[in-house]
Amino acid sequence: MLTQTNHKQTFRFVPSTSVPVDPKRVEEILKQEWEQFTKETGKSAEESRRSFKALPLGVTSSFQHWDPYPISIASAKGAYMTDVDGRQLLDLSMGFGAMLAGHLNPIVVEEIESSLTSGMLFVTPSPISTDAAERICNRFGIDQVRFTNSGTESTMYAVRVARSATEKMGILKVEGGYHGSYDPFVVSSKPALDKIGDPEDPTPAIDSNLVPGDIYVVPFNNISALERMFEKNAKKIACFIVEPVLENLAIVLPDEGYLERVRELCDEYNVVLIFDEVKTGLTAGAHGASARLGVQPDLITLAKSIGGGLPLAAFGGKKKYMDFVTNGKMAHFGTFNGNPLAMAGVRAIDRICSDEALAAAEELNQQALNRISAIIDEYQLPAHTVGFGVKGCVTWSTSPVRNYRDYKATDFGVAEAHWLFALNRGIITPPGLDEQWLISLAHGQTEIDLLVEDFRDFAKALRA
Ligand SMILES: Cc1ncc(COP(=O)(O)O)c(C=O)c1O
Numbered sequence: 292m293l294t295q296t297n298h299k300q301t302f303r304f305v306p307s308t309s310v311p312v313d314p315k316r317v318e319e320i321l322k323q324e325w326e327q328f329t330k331e332t333g334k335s336a337e338e339s340r341r342s343f344k345a346l347p348l349g350v351t352s353s354f355q356h357w358d359p360y361p362i363s364i365a366s367a368k369g370a371y372m373t374d375v376d377g378r379q380l381l382d383l384s385m386g387f388g389a390m391l392a393g394h395l396n397p398i399v400v401e402e403i404e405s406s407l408t409s410g411m412l413f414v415t416p417s418p419i420s421t422d423a424a425e426r427i428c429n430r431f432g433i434d435q436v437r438f439t440n441s442g443t444e445s446t447m448y449a450v451r452v453a454r455s456a457t458e459k460m461g462i463l464k465v466e467g468g469y470h471g472s473y474d475p476f477v478v479s480s481k482p483a484l485d486k487i488g489d490p491e492d493p494t495p496a497i498d499s500n501l502v503p504g505d506i507y508v509v510p511f512n513n514i515s516a517l518e519r520m521f522e523k524n525a526k527k528i529a530c531f532i533v534e535p536v537l538e539n540l541a542i543v544l545p546d547e548g549y550l551e552r553v554r555e556l557c558d559e560y561n562v563v564l565i566f567d568e569v570k571t572g573l574t575a576g577a578h579g580a581s582a583r584l585g586v587q588p589d590l591i592t593l594a595k596s597i598g599g600g601l602p603l604a605a606f607g608g609k610k611k612y613m614d615f616v617t618n619g620k621m622a623h624f625g626t627f628n629g630n631p632l633a634m635a636g637v638r639a640i641d642r643i644c645s646d647e648a649l650a651a652a653e654e655l656n657q658q659a660l661n662r663i664s665a666i667i668d669e670y671q672l673p674a675h676t677v678g679f680g681v682k683g684c685v686t687w688s689t690s691p692v693r694n695y696r697d698y699k700a701t702d703f704g705v706a707e708a709h710w711l712f713a714l715n716r717g718i719i720t721p722p723g724l725d726e727q728w729l730i731s732l733a734h735g736q737t738e739i740d741l742l743v744e745d746f747r748d749f750a751k752a753l754r755a
Pocket residue numbers: 387440441442443444446469470471472534539567568569570594595604
């Protein structure tokens with residue numbers, strides 16, 4: 292047994308021995324499970340056929356689609372969703388983190404209902420939006436903030452602030468990093484390996500339908516590649532945008548000292564450091580990942596967990612950068628920005644997400660990680676667990692994943708079998724195989740037991 296890491300309260304457990312999984316067994320499981328899936332989800336299939344007419348792929352965001360068709364959900368409450376076939380599913384996706392407080396959390400509902408008595412949209416200043424901004428600034432330790440409606444908008448505006456402040460146009464991102472769908476960020480988001488060259492000096496992968504501008508790409512957790520990049524190109528690079536913990540490639544932890552050195556290099560080369568906390572945010576702890584990991588960026592972007600499930604996002608940070616919004620060099624607009632309903636979400640989350648409440652959810656997550664690690668050990672699976680805050684994942688690889696290329700070397704066949712096995716037994720996690728489970732404030736011991744015991748059943752099935 293080997294515990295790999297525990298710096299800054301991150302979690303990674305890599306067992307020292309493992310026995311390979313038979314690929315034929317994985318194929319058998321996948322075949323059986325897809326048959327069961329199609330047998331039990333007839334109404335989702337019908338819904339999918341219907342929705343294809345009005346919606347491309349039958350979904351409102353391309354993430355939501357999978358073949359042959361995704362599960363269609365009729366309602367959700369607490370930690371559970373009910374699909375159109377009437378099956379109850381334990382939700383471990385929780386809106387990619389947006390439902391951190393749980394579905395229909397009574398405090399969120401109360402704040403929304405009370406907000407509806409005072410209006411829907413003012414498009415003027417209001418004490419309601421000032422109050423929400425103060426709460427976000429206090430919680431995340433930033434000077435100023437502006438609200439938007441999605442993470443994509445927030446990352447786009449954060450980059451524009453950096454460009455205005457530095458009068459440089461280049462954007463540096465991590466290979467495999469996802470920051471929403473603004474053109475520059477789609478570059479090398481999940482590129483095909485045959486298009487991206489040397490792992491130490493990756494070639495940006497640019498789709499022909501994009502106008503990304505000047506975009507540079509480095510591997511995560513690689514300080515010498517970053518140093519070389521800055522030596523060569525820092526005069527053109529406005530910002531380095533990075534998730535402090537990558538949460539779009541399962542969970543990839545920063546090496547000890549990596550973010551600290553990134554901070555120093557950005558200062559040295561006049562590059563604005565943007566931490567994209569759209570996914571980490573409050574799922575990393577009550578004050579976000581930056582506070583937890585002890586490295587302060589110049590700007591942060593927030594979404595998902597800060598709004599209680601309402602469409603709310605934000606970008607903010609040091610006043611010296613947000614001054615470019617004030618002086619109009621980077622004007623920021625939006626009809627729905629700071630709308631009262633979304634602001635009610637901020638108030639609710641501020642009431643709900645205390646240090647204690649999040650610490651309790653994290654403790655449950657830690658328990659799940661420990662128990663699943665023990666099962667991996669017992670069945671000598673070629674896998675390991677990684678956790679951060681209230682999120683965790685099983686990564687199907689015997690060595691730690693430190694960057695995109697490592698992630699691409701993990702076993703996606705077993706990952707798919709695991710995801711589908713759980714789905715057929717009433718547990719829904721995100722479909723992308725690059726996501727993680729989330730223990731929300733609505734999950735308790737019963738739900739942890741379901742997660743862990745389902746994993747044990749899957750381990751048994753793999754070894755059967
Ligand atoms: C790290 C990160 N940044 C930005 C975004 C974009 O957020 P949104 O989907 O709200 O536009 C996402 C979405 O998953 C994300 O994971």
